[in-house]
Amino acid sequence: MSHIPEPEVYVRGQQTPEGVERPRLRAVSAAFTSLVALAATGLVAGPAVGAPSAGPCALPRTSAHHSLGLDTWNGSYPKPVDSLDAVMIFLSFPDSTPLTTPEELAADYFPGTDDFFRRASYGRFALRPHLQRAWTPMPRPSSAYEIQRDWDSGRRTAYLRDAVAAADGQVDFSRYDIVYLVADPDAPGVDSDATKVVNLERGLDVDGTEIKRVVTVFERHPPDRNVLAHETGHVFDLPDLYHRPADGKGDWDTHVGDWDVMGSQFGLAPDLFGWHKWKLGWLDRDQVTCVRGPGTRVLSLEPIAAPPVAGGTLGNRLVVVRTGAGSALAIEARGATGNDRDTCTEGVLIYRVRNEAASGDGPIEVVDSHPHTEACWDRSVYPPLADAPLGVGETVTVADAGTRVEVADRTRAGVWTVKITVGEDRL
Incomplete structure (x- = not known):
């Protein structure tokens, strides 16, 4: 993405007179053909899992997308405790010869992203990346998918379908909790503003497992810092905290x-x-x-x-x-x-x-x-x-x-x- 994180899906509260009082001396899943991809605007429901650490100040979870209620855990999301395995797949296109290698692109994200979560979790969680070492060829030119920030759902579905099918021969998806699809950043049809998590209304059945969400990465090389930590946060049911102006400006x-x-x-x-x-x-x-x-x-x-x-x-x-x-x-x-x-x-x-x-x-x-x-x-x-x-x-x-x-x-x-x-x- 170019300068801001992409919303996974799609007020300020009442303004009150707030200000510091300073001391006086201080200054200042189903079949591919029926796949429906939802770009974070729709709620992906899941079973409630008890949260034994909750207490009287823990707000209850609601139906809001990525609700910050924490009395229960939404079981449709992987919970980042102990460790989770993530596969990173690098996609090339017939209309472009990659100018980078998978190893170079992998270094843009790891170990930086797993270090971020290790520090944030006080060592309680390890994100374990498994990096593909070769390009996975896509069947269609990058321009055919019309990749962009607010992506047409049909084009997005075709992209996911093609990517998973292309990688299935080399990747056993049943081994992984998280899937990262990294596009060749120099392909002409790749839009760096389109990075996001795509939730699947009906999961993909691949290798005996159901893929419910995919992180689609279209970043430049080198990418925006911490972009993968942000997107991975959505995989853990965390919300976007920024405000997107209606006109995209401001x-x-x-x-x-x-x-x-x-x-x-x-x-x-x-x-x-x-x-x-x-x-x-x-x-x-x-x-x-x-x-x-x-x-x-x-x-x-x-x-x-x-x-x-x-x-x-x-x-x-x-x-x-x-x-x-x-x-x-x-x-x-x-x-x-x-x-x-x-x-x-x-x-x-x-x-x-x-x-x-x-x-x-x-x-x-x-x-x-x-x-x-x-x-x-x-x-x-x-x-x-x-x-x-x-x-x-x-x-x-x-x-x-x-x-x-x-x-x-x-x-x-x-x-x-x-x-x-x-x-x-x-x-």
Whole structure:
């Protein structure tokens, strides 16, 4: 893709006066012939799988596409625990002689993508890539498929049908949980803006297994950074967090800015939100503090991207304030470590979560604790949110959540002390 992630499928909430209170002295599957491919706009239903780590602050999963409810797991998606095997197939076309090799293209994505998930999961999950070492010839010219961002479903179906059939002689699809189809980036009909996950309304039956979704990659060489991590996140039932303007113009990153790879593959702090890690099973109840009822609590927060301390233990990584039947306020620390090593600012980040908002409709919205300033205008995907976290001595009141957050301290080890006050009208 050229500059932004492609939605897998196809509001801001009520605006409230939010702003930091600063200290005075501080500044600033069926047969191929009946295959129907849905490009992420349709919900692919699946059985509910219990989530034993859920608690009273875990929002219930809804029918919204990629719902951020996490009381149950949608069993039609592979859950990234322990390990999953992925096959990467490289497709060439009769109207173009490849200028790169499969090995060169594979290096664009691995080990970078599996390293991203290893760090994000605190070592709890391994994405194991299996890379084809030769080109798989497609039967038709690249221009015949009319590849583009908002792709005609019939052309897309033909592409998937041809690709799987062409690779079936060399690939045993029953061995793999994830399928990546990488097109020759120099073929004339390949559009780098068309990379996406394609969900299948009726799965493909191949090698005795059902393929329910495929990651179609049309990136240039070298590709956009973290693009495969973003698309793989969709395979794990994570939503798009960016906002797609109706006319395709304007800012795409107003919901979360740099703060999660599902918002932008170019983000300076692309580690997954703590809420996502909780949903994926990488955070347990012991690492999530649920705040219920009015009052003030003083809590410690380790940076969400920090690796486990010696012995592999994690401290408190996420604080959740339940604000409604389908909404919550999440609070976490972000620091220059792990996947967030290039972050623009460090501090305590606050965001809203809604379980009924579908992918691309703002299921997460970062609270801008500094609404009158911005940061890193030369690097950030959305400078107004680049300085969203609170620093030591700063306080913000999220009026519609009835919650006040104050950062009291930060230790030399990077642990933040946070004071959270919830009003009488909150759950």
